[in-house]
Amino acid sequence: MNGLTMTIEALSGLLEKKEVSSIELTEAFLQQIQAKEPELNAFITVTRETALEAAAASDARRGRGEAIGRLDGIPFSLKDNFSVKGIPMTCASKMLGNYRPPYTATAAEHLLQAGAVLLGKNNMDEFAIGSSTENSAFGPVKNPLDPLRVPGGSSGGSAACVAAGEAAFSLGSDTGGSVRQPAACCGIVGLKPTYGVISRYGVTALASSLDQVGILARNIKDTALILNQVASYDPKDSMSWRDAAADYSAAIGAGVAGKRIGIVKEYLGSDMDPDALAWVRQAADWLTAAGARVEEVSMPNMAHCLACYYVLMSAEFHANMGRFDGLRFGMRAEGDDYFSMITNSRTQGLGPEVKTRILFGTYVLSEAQYEKFFLKAMKVRTLICRDYEEAFKKVDCLLTPVQNGLPFHWGSRQGDSVKMAATDKLAIPSNLAGLPALALPFGSAEGLPGAVQLIGKPFSEAMLLGIADYLEQEGQRP
Amino acid sequence: MTAYEIVVGMECHVELKTKTKLFCSCAAEFSDDPNRHICPVCLGMPGALPVVNRQAIEYAVKAALALHCQVQLTSRFDRKNYHYPDLPAAYQITQMFYPIAKGGYVDIETSKGCRRIRLNRIHVEADAGKLLHGSSGIGGAGDSLADDNRGSTPLIEIVSEPDIRSAEEARVYGEKLRTILEYAGVSDVKMEQGSMRCDANVSVRPKGDPVLGTRAEVKNVNSFKAVERAVHYEAERQIDLIEEGGVVVQETRGWDDEKGISISMRLKENAHDYRYFPEPDLPPIILDPEQIRAIGLTLPEMPEARKVRMVSELKLSEYDSEQITASRYTADLFDETVTLGAEPKAVANWIMGELMRCARTKGVDLAAIPVKAQNLAALLAHVAEGKINNKQAKEVFEEMFDSGEAPEVIIRKKGMTQVSDAGALEEIVQTVLAGNPKSVEDYKNGRTQAMGFLVGQVMKASKGQANPGVVNQLLTAALEAMK
Amino acid sequence: MEFSAKELSKLEVLARVNLSEKEWDRCRAAFQNALDMAVSLQAVDTEGVEPTISPMKLVNVMREDEIRPGLNRDEALAQAMETESGCYKVPRIL
Incomplete structure (x- = not known):
């Protein structure tokens, strides 16, 4: 059934006209999962029973004329770091092997309330540490477009499953590109909204000041539709934005005439992949042709982003990971006394990448190093934010690559977490500044889809979606 | 023999009497039944996030104003990272870099006269849970049990400067702090029940030496009398040690009140490094001066001011006013009863006499006494008018103390009348x-x-x-x- | 800036997690690279620059002091591997 790669818009149209039921749809996706999973490994948990129950409930609502909205009856998946009451959450770690959250993440709750049907939980890099989904206790995820290349990460399972037609859309988390970069690898749309637009409550924290829930979907309209559902003020997340609930589809179809688009000068150097640059230039040309004004902006502090990010992320991650000690939830190892027990549990339950990151975070926060590393990184972060503020005085949004070329090959960066993080060099800055950023399939190379990224001012998601929709429409013109 | 000077700084943790915990909406009340007031936030479950309790901040500001501190216009929370079984998230949310208040002081009066103890700061933080130890206790062979009911309940920590110079001063400081906080109405301040906990940083130095000696922190002191004993013991221990040619090591010591000794609680690996950093999940708290002023207006007249007024306007003795103002309950009862027309000295005598006697012998907490001002005033009026005699009045009072009933009701019930004919x-x-x-x-x-x-x-x-x-x-x- | 094995074991005690020799061999280079990168930040002029803690410029986000239902005890304890008498069981504390 090629309906599996249809957009939400199309699927909900079929449901509305009763040409297909949610149960049929859900069963079709479950069949696709069954067929594809042996090869892809995009799911850790498939919730077949509850999915069919939810689909039946959706059909019943529709039968009574009480369908909730466009997402009612649409099958979706969640990265396995989202809490859903009673459904296992592993974060792709041995540490959480038998954990079933007793509560549900706010973002997931919004989708369930809208009648969307949860198919299961997606594979990922362990505790979201990684950019290739090679670091999972449940084995790596394959890229459905090219088995020799990684699907990106850490939300690699989410991206691969949407690309392979195993779900209509998925939610992931993006701390340093973890939604946008796998979306780009798998040829789908990835959106990381402004920090504070989607509640983080119930999503396992990696680095609290950088984490944001993101959307992986087939096209821009679907992305806006999902964002309308999950963006909302949440009193349970103190960093939640009061006016987060808005109509994010508002600028779709509004055109790009008069929009000022910035190209970052520092991203045009010889170290950049020619394909990645070509995609950006082509997108710039299309926008110019449609009446937008494209200009170069300079952002000198982008060079420090990776170092700044690595220090802050490791430090926050180390603190967030302290809770996994075997006492109240998760895996518990033997130990003669309390400290041996927790040390053994953590040592046995966590993978080497995670442990190394925890130790590095411990180092940069230790009393003797705090000022030199952590405080310094927080100050550099301010400079990075200022670069954006300056740029946005001149332009409405920035057009950049998502990553430096096509997805890398299996194993080529494994074991070197810095090289791995460097994959996200172009995605990281918008996390540091908390800005909305969107990865859009654009152009191609070696028969694989390319991608470009749009980065906007805080809360300019609607505008970014408008511009992206224009590029998407242009790309589909024969 | 060298003459030594004792130097003590106190760190007092005080539970704020909010309805809910500091960072989640679980009840903050005490419960014997373990793990009944818990949620994903106070259990440190993955994905759970803290949200600050507004009332806790207001109470902290109120306490700070009562203690003459400079309330900070900007304060923030920080994470203090360490592993312990009573700390589910493995970090305590506290205020290291930007506390809610700085400075302040507590004036104390001891047998040696009046002294001002300066405060360093007050910060707001979440309490840890409770560990119930098996028969063999900490360090013993048995398992412990973790109960998170108390976990994440709001505390303020009041840190004094090392201005205290004797064990008696340490006790009086604690008592005075309790009185002030009780007046401010921000806490139950019960040492015995753990809603106020005092740690003493004790060091000694040769008299006249400007350099501070190495300090030991004495914890687990459960009454003000124990504070005095523990400080005395610790100072003596350090002096003996130095006299014998030894060196005081910086360490934490636990006070054993039964045995009257302190025991080193130093862990094998003494590598404390709390890796403080700003809590990224909580935005700063920015108070405006008008708001602080408004909170200040909700403070009652504090004990010092009341004492002065009782002596100058109501002609009570220094001693009587000191006794009456030692707790807000007795001070309020006194003031209200006098306002109702009772004679001040008589009211004072009743409070210091019968009321305190009943409280002592019956083991009733002052705050739990049901005697109301209007009833005490009525009782005194009956005596003054000769309707009942003093002995009868004492009997009536005891009933009032037990039941909270009005004196008329008790007199009628007992068939008491005074024969003056x-x-x-x-x-x-x-x-x-x-x-x-x-x-x-x-x-x-x-x-x-x-x-x-x-x-x-x-x-x-x-x-x-x-x-x-x-x-x-x-x-x-x-x-x-x-x- | 070289990172020593002695320093690593200090961190392991603080973080309560150990790396096996094999794991350390695998991650040593990454750790050293990360450290070099962190050191490179020293060259950035941050004189007079305020630190950024969070990208979200909010203040005074607080909730009212109202009790709301939390978790049922059995539900919470079901996640733990060892419990006793309604509590989480903790091995002896040294």
Whole structure:
């Protein structure tokens, strides 16, 4: 059934006209999962029973004329770091092997309330540490477009499953590109909204000041539709934005005439992949042709982003990971006394990448190093934010690559977490500044889809979606 | 032998009496039943996030104002990272870099006179859970049990400068702090129940030496008397150690009140490094001066000011006013009763006498006493008007103390009336005189103490209902006539 | 800036997690690279620059002091591997 790669818009149209039921749809996706999973490994948990129950409930609502909205009856998946009451959450770690959250993440709750049907939980890099989904206790995820290349990460399972037609859309988390970069690898749309637009409550924290829930979907309209559902003020997340609930589809179809688009000068150097640059230039040309004004902006502090990010992320991650000690939830190892027990549990339950990151975070926060590393990184972060503020005085949004070329090959960066993080060099800055950023399939190379990224001012998601929709429409013109 | 000076700084943790915890909406009340007030946030579950309790911040500001601190316009929370079984997230949310208040002071009065103890800061933080230890306790062979009911309840930590110079001062400082916070109405401040916990940083140095000695932190001190004993013990221990040529090590020591000793709690690996950093999940708290002023207006008149007023306006003695203002309950009861027209000295006597006696013997907490000002005023009025005598009044008061009932109700129930009618008493007086010729003879021979005995006999014969004043008059007249 | 094995074991005690020799061999280079990168930040002029803690410029986000239902005890304890008498069981604390 090629309906599996249809957009939400199309699927909900079929449901509305009763040409297909949610149960049929859900069963079709479950069949696709069954067929594809042996090869892809995009799911850790498939919730077949509850999915069919939810689909039946959706059909019943529709039968009574009480369908909730466009997402009612649409099958979706969640990265396995989202809490859903009673459904296992592993974060792709041995540490959480038998954990079933007793509560549900706010973002997931919004989708369930809208009648969307949860198919299961997606594979990922362990505790979201990684950019290739090679670091999972449940084995790596394959890229459905090219088995020799990684699907990106850490939300690699989410991206691969949407690309392979195993779900209509998925939610992931993006701390340093973890939604946008796998979306780009798998040829789908990835959106990381402004920090504070989607509640983080119930999503396992990696680095609290950088984490944001993101959307992986087939096209821009679907992305806006999902964002309308999950963006909302949440009193349970103190960093939640009061006016987060808005109509994010508002600028779709509004055109790009008069929009000022910035190209970052520092991203045009010889170290950049020619394909990645070509995609950006082509997108710039299309926008110019449609009446937008494209200009170069300079952002000198982008060079420090990776170092700044690595220090802050490791430090926050180390603190967030302290809770996994075997006492109240998760895996518990033997130990003669309390400290041996927790040390053994953590040592046995966590993978080497995670442990190394925890130790590095411990180092940069230790009393003797705090000022030199952590405080310094927080100050550099301010400079990075200022670069954006300056740029946005001149332009409405920035057009950049998502990553430096096509997805890398299996194993080529494994074991070197810095090289791995460097994959996200172009995605990281918008996390540091908390800005909305969107990865859009654009152009191609070696028969694989390319991608470009749009980065906007805080809360300019609607505008970014408008511009992206224009590029998407242009790309589909024969 | 060298003369030593004791230097003490106190760190007092005080539980704020909010309804809910500091970072989640679980009840903050004490419960014997473990793990009944818990949620993903206070259990540190993955994905759970903290949200600050507004009331806790207001109480902290109120406490700071009562202690003359500079409330900070900007304060923030930080994470303090360490692993312990009573700390589910493995970090405590506290205020390291930008506390809610700085400075301040507590004036204390000891046998050596008045002194001002400066405060360093007050910060807001989440409490840890409770560990119930097996029979063998910490370091023993047994398992422990973790109960998170108390986990994440709001605390303020009040840190003093090392201005305290004796064990007595340490105790009085603690008592004064308790009184002030009780007045401010921000905490139950009960040492015994752990809603106030004091740690003492104790060091000694040769008198006159400007350099501070190495300090030991004494924890687990559960009463103000224990504070005094623990500081005394620790100072002596350090002096002995130095005198024997030893060196004081910086460490944490636990106070064992039963044995009267402190024990080193140093862990094997003494590598404390809390890796503080700003809590990224909580935005800063920015107070505006007007808001701080408004919170200040909700403070009642504090003990110092009340004492001055009681002495100058109500003519109480220094001693009486000190006693009355030692707790907000007695001070409020006094003021309200006087406002209702009772005579100040009489009210003070009743509070310091009967009320304190009942509280002591019955083991009732002052805040839990049901005696209301209007009832105490009414009782005093009955006595003043001669409707009941003092002895009866004490009986009535005890009932009031137990039940909170109005004195009229109790008097009626007990069928108490005071007989002041001379005609009615004359008969009893004559009977008593006739029955006690020896005492009459004694009186005639100038032993006036015999009068007391005779009054007692008349009171007894009247079943305590006679007005002792009238009895006295009647007896005097009758005895004089017999001379 | 070289990172020593002695320093690593200090971190392991603080973080309560150990790396096996094999794991350390695998991650040593990454750790050293990360450290070099962190050191490179020293060259950035941050004189007079305020630190950024969070990208979200909010203040005074607080909730009212109202009790709301939390978790049922059995539900919470079901996640733990060892419990006793309604509590989480903790091995002896040294």
